[in-house]
Amino acid sequence: xxxxxxxxxxxxxxxxxxxxxxxxxxxxxxxxxxxxxxxxxxxxxxxxxxxxxxxxxxxxxxxxxxxxxxxxxxxxxxxxxxxxxxxxxxxxxxxxxxxxxxxxxxxxxxxxxxxxxxxxxxxxxxxxxxxxxxxxxxxxxxxxxxxxxxxxxxxxxxxxxxxxxxxxxxxxxxxxxxxxxxxxxxxxxxxxxxxxxxxxxxxxxxxxxxxxxxxxxxxxxxxxxxxxxxxxxxxxxxxxxxxxxxxxxxxxxxxxxxxxxxxx
Amino acid sequence: xxxxxxxxxxxxxxxxxxxxxxxxxxxxxxxxxxxxxxxxxxxxxxxxxxxxxxxxxxxxxxxxxxxxxxxxxxxxxxxxxxxxxxxxxxxxxxxxxxxxxxxxxxxxxxxxxxxxxxxxxxxxxxxxxxxxxxxxxxxxxxxxxxxxxxxxxxxxxxxxxxxxxxxxxxxxxxxxxxxxxxxxxxxxxxxxxxxxxxxxxxxxxxxxxxxxxxxxxxxxxxxxxxxxxxxxxxxxxxxxxxxxxxxxxxxxxxxxxxxxxxxx
Numbered sequence: 001x002x003x004x005x006x007x008x009x010x011x012x013x014x015x016x017x018x019x020x021x022x023x024x025x026x027x028x029x030x031x032x033x034x035x036x037x038x039x040x041x042x043x044x045x046x047x048x049x050x051x052x053x054x055x056x057x058x059x060x061x062x063x064x065x066x067x068x069x070x071x072x073x074x075x076x077x078x079x080x081x082x083x084x085x086x087x088x089x090x091x092x093x094x095x096x097x098x099x100x101x102x103x104x105x106x107x108x109x110x111x112x113x114x115x116x117x118x119x120x121x122x123x124x125x126x127x128x129x130x131x132x133x134x135x136x137x138x139x140x141x142x143x144x145x146x147x148x149x150x151x152x153x154x155x156x157x158x159x160x161x162x163x164x165x166x167x168x169x170x171x172x173x174x175x176x177x178x179x180x181x182x183x184x185x186x187x188x189x190x191x192x193x194x195x196x197x198x199x200x201x202x203x204x205x206x207x208x209x210x211x212x213x214x215x216x217x218x219x220x221x222x223x224x225x226x227x228x229x230x231x232x233x234x235x236x237x238x239x240x241x242x243x244x245x246x247x248x249x250x251x252x253x254x255x256x257x258x259x260x261x262x263x264x
Numbered sequence: 265x266x267x268x269x270x271x272x273x274x275x276x277x278x279x280x281x282x283x284x285x286x287x288x289x290x291x292x293x294x295x296x297x298x299x300x301x302x303x304x305x306x307x308x309x310x311x312x313x314x315x316x317x318x319x320x321x322x323x324x325x326x327x328x329x330x331x332x333x334x335x336x337x338x339x340x341x342x343x344x345x346x347x348x349x350x351x352x353x354x355x356x357x358x359x360x361x362x363x364x365x366x367x368x369x370x371x372x373x374x375x376x377x378x379x380x381x382x383x384x385x386x387x388x389x390x391x392x393x394x395x396x397x398x399x400x401x402x403x404x405x406x407x408x409x410x411x412x413x414x415x416x417x418x419x420x421x422x423x424x425x426x427x428x429x430x431x432x433x434x435x436x437x438x439x440x441x442x443x444x445x446x447x448x449x450x451x452x453x454x455x456x457x458x459x460x461x462x463x464x465x466x467x468x469x470x471x472x473x474x475x476x477x478x479x480x481x482x483x484x485x486x487x488x489x490x491x492x493x494x495x496x497x498x499x500x501x502x503x504x505x506x507x508x509x510x511x512x513x514x515x516x517x518x519x520x521x522x523x524x525x526x527x528x
Contacts, residue, residue: 020361059358059365065337065375069330091358093384094323095414097284101323111329120357122386122409126416145386150359152390159423159430166423 002085002115003141003208006052011264014053015255016240017043019060023244033067040075046251048082050259055087055238073111085115091145093120100130107140116141118187125173135183141208142184146170147197149189149213165198174207185210190219190227205231215242221261266349266379267405267472274316275528279519280504281307281320287508297331304339310515312346314523319351319502337375350378355409357384364394371404380405382451389437399447405472406448410434411461413453413477429462438471449474454483454491469495479506485525
């Protein structure tokens with residue numbers, strides 16, 4: 001499995017590519033598809049020497065329509081040619097042939113092909129099956145939103161299915177679906193203790209975990225073991241704002257600092 | 265409110281634009297961005313004389329990357345120039361500035377600007393606020409996934425928040441957020457009785473309801489009153505497969521038949 005190999009060689013750190021209006025302004029770039037392209041290529045360049053994984057946030061490209069998607073295609077292509085694994089943070093979710101179409105966009109051979117995508121489970125876990133199948137076929141990974149890092153997710157994610165929390169139900173699906181190829185992972189935010197999200201370490205141990213919330217959102221990379229216990233081994237911590245806000249001259253140093261925090 | 269005015273003048277029927285592999289084959293079109301464009305324009309042309317609303321399914325364009333988005337931009341632009349209201353069926357969901365970026369893509373002035381978009385509530389209802397704000401500003405509508413029409417959504421959507429079902433909690437959010445401008449609607453599938461989705465008529469009465477599941481998925485347009493009771497008044501029934509599978513020569517007749525079923 002690609003992400004396991006990267007973790008064991010280069011380390012698990014993932015750098016976000018978020019060409020938001022604020023970040024583009026901080027970098028002195030135009031708030032346009034061209035600006036998003038320039039930012040994306042600069043982050044890829046800084047990341048390529050230091051980490052193994054990048055995570056473009058699709059929304060910030062999508063706001064420029066097809067021109068933004070063309071920029072994103074270039075960024076993804078260059079990142080992969082630099083041997084970076086790409087997690088398309090798209091949070092797509094639908095059913096049947098529509099879900100398969102989203103998975104085709106991001107995981108099958110084509111201009112947006114990535115090594116992983118994030119998906120949303122609101123339309124049911126079985127509905128994600130077409131994406132899981134395509135991930136199996138292409139050796140890619142699907143990260144299912146489970147317990148996200150924003151505080152206002154609690155109302156929905158504190159829901160229960162029978163006696164089980166919704167996040168725990170989703171984690172059970174990932175565990176059941178992943179044996180062997182480990183192609184289904186979870187998005188589990190690092191901004192609060194697992195138990196507050198209705199998750200136990202047993203729920204997630206051995207499952208690949210994409211963990212946003214580090215850096216600007218408040219969690220510290222040094223606290224991964226305290227937060228995830230025995231499940232820490234498979235955590236991919238993702239940092240975005242704290243790195244991007246360092247600007248073009250500071251991004252390399254900022255990534256290096258995060259690597260040190262992780263003991264890399 | 266645009267959708268209320270359309271319902272009262274032309275009627276509420278919405279035609280899906282789903283350039284899936286199967287549909288493109290049925291129409292004798294290539295499985296490509298060009299094929300998707302041709303299908304989209306043909307559906308818009310057939311819809312423009314007969315209904316007030318179309319709903320492109322973004323996934324089927326996205327699978328062709330930026331070329332697919334360019335096709336979608338053209339389809340949306342032509343549809344709006346033909347005075348059709350466009351519901352971008354994107355099912356986007358994220359938090360904070362990322363959610364705002366998705367809303368900017370689909371609801372703000374730009375190449376993909378539509379009259380409404382569908383969003384997913386998995387990251388919390390407050391997280392949808394940036395999209396609701398933008399909808400308020402631009403006179404657009406946000407349809408929040410609530411009780412979807414696929415049977416396998418039940419495991420997630422049968423979850424409860426306190427003593428309230430998750431769909432009922434979401435419906436309360438839409439009701440609270442919509443007074444006056446009615447800019448927040450719900451996606452409520454028509455394939456099963458409301459009570460099975462954990463919804464009552466009181467939960468949804470007065471809220472704009474995008475209702476897929478008619479035609480090929482099994483629900484009948486003549487049964488809207490039986491299904492939605494007093495909430496029928498604000499239902500936008502959406503048909504896709506049953507119309508698209510009629511092919512280029514049969515689509516007009518198929519739409520006309522559905523209009524008759526609705527008494528239009």
